[in-house]
Amino acid sequence: MILALTEHENQNFKPLTRELLGMARRLGQELEEPVAAVVLGSGVDGLVPELGALGIDRVFTVDDPALSAYSPDAYLAALGAVTDALTRGPDAGPKGIPNSRRPYLVMAGHAGIGPDLLPRMAAQLRRPLVAACVDIEKQGERLFMTRQIFNAKMHMRVSLRGEAPYFATIAPGAFPVSEVAEEDRVRPETVPIELGEVHIRQRVIGREETATGALDFGSASTIVSGGRGLKAPENVALVVELAQALGGAVGASRPVVDAGWLPREHQIGSSGQTVSPKLYFAIGISGAIQHLVGMQTAQCIVAINKDADAPIFKVAQYGIVGDLFEIVPEITKIINDLNA
Amino acid sequence: MKIVTCMKLVPDPTARLLINESKSWIQETDLSFVLNEADSYALEEALALKEKHGGEVIALSVGQESTLRILRQGLATGADRAIFLSDKRFRGSDEFVTAQIIARAVDKDGGADLVLTGVQSDDLGTGTTGVMVAELLGWPHASVVISVDAAPEERRVRVRRELEGGITEEVELESPCVLTLQYGINQPRYPSLKGIMAAKKKELRKWDLEDLELGDDAVGVSGSMVEVAAVFVPERTGDVEIISGSPAEAAARLVEKLRKEAKAL
Numbered sequence: 001m002i003l004a005l006t007e008h009e010n011q012n013f014k015p016l017t018r019e020l021l022g023m024a025r026r027l028g029q030e031l032e033e034p035v036a037a038v039v040l041g042s043g044v045d046g047l048v049p050e051l052g053a054l055g056i057d058r059v060f061t062v063d064d065p066a067l068s069a070y071s072p073d074a075y076l077a078a079l080g081a082v083t084d085a086l087t088r089g090p091d092a093g094p095k096g097i098p099n100s101r102r103p104y105l106v107m108a109g110h111a112g113i114g115p116d117l118l119p120r121m122a123a124q125l126r127r128p129l130v131a132a133c134v135d136i137e138k139q140g141e142r143l144f145m146t147r148q149i150f151n152a153k154m155h156m157r158v159s160l161r162g163e164a165p166y167f168a169t170i171a172p173g174a175f176p177v178s179e180v181a182e183e184d185r186v187r188p189e190t191v192p193i194e195l196g197e198v199h200i201r202q203r204v205i206g207r208e209e210t211a212t213g214a215l216d217f218g219s220a221s222t223i224v225s226g227g228r229g230l231k232a233p234e235n236v237a238l239v240v241e242l243a244q245a246l247g248g249a250v251g252a253s254r255p256v257v258d259a260g261w262l263p264r265e266h267q268i269g270s271s272g273q274t275v276s277p278k279l280y281f282a283i284g285i286s287g288a289i290q291h292l293v294g295m296q297t298a299q300c301i302v303a304i305n306k307d308a309d310a311p312i313f314k315v316a317q318y319g320i321v322g323d324l325f326e327i328v329p330e331i332t333k334i335i336n337d338l339n340a
Numbered sequence: 341m342k343i344v345t346c347m348k349l350v351p352d353p354t355a356r357l358l359i360n361e362s363k364s365w366i367q368e369t370d371l372s373f374v375l376n377e378a379d380s381y382a383l384e385e386a387l388a389l390k391e392k393h394g395g396e397v398i399a400l401s402v403g404q405e406s407t408l409r410i411l412r413q414g415l416a417t418g419a420d421r422a423i424f425l426s427d428k429r430f431r432g433s434d435e436f437v438t439a440q441i442i443a444r445a446v447d448k449d450g451g452a453d454l455v456l457t458g459v460q461s462d463d464l465g466t467g468t469t470g471v472m473v474a475e476l477l478g479w480p481h482a483s484v485v486i487s488v489d490a491a492p493e494e495r496r497v498r499v500r501r502e503l504e505g506g507i508t509e510e511v512e513l514e515s516p517c518v519l520t521l522q523y524g525i526n527q528p529r530y531p532s533l534k535g536i537m538a539a540k541k542k543e544l545r546k547w548d549l550e551d552l553e554l555g556d557d558a559v560g561v562s563g564s565m566v567e568v569a570a571v572f573v574p575e576r577t578g579d580v581e582i583i584s585g586s587p588a589e590a591a592a593r594l595v596e597k598l599r600k601e602a603k604a605l
């Protein structure tokens with residue numbers, strides 16, 4: 001069985017969970033393994049029907065006040081309770097439980113809870129984990145996974161040794177969500193599982209939105225963003241001047257903000273803002289997945305980068321491979337001439 | 341407070357990477373290597389905590405001889421001593437095995453109040469090793485931490501973690517614990533001349549497989565459950581149109597296309 005760990009907030013599944021579930025269904029068909037979603041939390045019953053609409057016919061829920069806020073201890077115990085229930089079910093006859101019920105692969109998204117929890121569980125069970133997967137396939141009896149390395153500039157294909165269960169987190173954006181056909185929408189069978197006693201060593205004290213005072217990118221139809229390729233703080237001016245010429249906003253990838261070249265409110269990506277402008281310039285940005293998830297829905301993406309293999313070119317509509325210090329001023333000049 | 345801070349040697353993230361002949365990793369000859377950026381914030385946080393609460397900071401690294409450089413850098417920056425985990429048989433270890441090597445070393449050194457790591461490495465970038473170390477030590481952990489407030493006498497640590505979409509969360513956890521620290525959370529100090537001189541006299545302990553009492557078959561490629569099949573540059577899947585020409589020509593063509601074709605201007 002393939003278990004997909006869902007993540008939700010305010011009674012809604014996160015976008016990455018939808019990618020995960022779609023991917024798990026396709027993989028389940030290929031591997032001929034049943035697929036089940038795992039929903040952990042407090043007051044989660046309302047989430048189940050939506051899983052059916054996403055084509056998931058089996059759901060394990062662990063509903064407990066101890067799960068209302070995320071903690072590695074409580075969530076590890078909850079996910080463990082699900083896998084235990086699968087391996088020690090009531091129908092475990094003399095020959096043990098049927099193979100189809102053994103957890104074969106446990107998956108989560110590579111953001112949020114997934115990368116915080118799955119490594120712990122994999123280490124606890126001493127089973128292999130592959131993080132940030134973009135592909136999973138079986139060849140013979142062996143499972144192969146492809147994962148992103150070097151900030152998605154390269155991929156590494158690996159095979160897993162030993163017995164199941166195997167663990168994987170999937171890279172955001174690697175598995176686009178496809179429409180679930182009407183006939184595949186189901187009413188899921190739900191199996192509630194008890195959490196039991198758990199000693200929680202981490203306590204959430206508070207939550208804060210730090211995006212307050214952030215730039216309002218929402219209204220900008222054009223965003224010009226700079227990345228590590230700018231090399232020095234004074235070169236941020238190149239990005240600012242092009243943004244001014246286009247009447248757009250200035251964005252940045254994480255390294256630029258970390259280096260203090262631009263204030264944090266300019267940051268676009270998984271730990272910054274998500275934008276969807278009409279036109280997006282990525283200048284000297286290689287396109288780490290953390291940045292891509294924040295801008296890949298822009299209508300038109302232009303990438304300027306010296307490295308032809310940079311992953312940013314995979315989401316771009318137009319690309320220029322070359323020296324941004326020569327190219328960007330030329331673009332600014334042309335736009336300014338047109339404006340004049 | 342006894343703080344162990346983990347340091348990893350990685351290829352310079354701005355370097356152009358090429359794949360090696362056997363397609364199993366990148367070409368490492370002529371490549372420059374640096375301290376993993378996220379680990380530099382962990383080291384700074386460790387030094388700041390020591391300044392506030394007293395105790396000692398131990399820089400720890402798993403690697404080959406070339407890795408000694410970053411441990412010396414850690415000592416020169418202010419770490420009190422270093423632990424170098426090195427053995428030819430460690431080569432090819434996956435994250436789980438690496439975590440086990442680190443956890444064993446922490447144990448052998450008599451435990452700690454805190455183990456810090458960078459949130460992820462700039463090479464494999466999975467962010468999983470630190471979390472696995474916590475599980476193997478049986479300690480709680482917090483990942484993607486952006487600030488640390490310790491109360492050593494009460495054996496607890498209060499941290500702020502970064503969640504997605506600009507949300508942060510404050511968490512209190514029991515110590516000893518493992519924290520993985522986010523990029524950019526502090527201003528790492530540079531080693532001073534005095535620090536560099538002082539580093540030469542500091543203890544740098546080397547432990548190998550036998551010291552850690554791990555089996556031959558528990559480390560390296562043979563001990564790893566994740567086996568590398570191939571490393572490759574992903575194919576461009578999108579339909580990007582590469583615009584060529586001199587900078588001026590390319591710029592003019594791009595603007596033309598943005599106006600006429602994409603109607604984005």
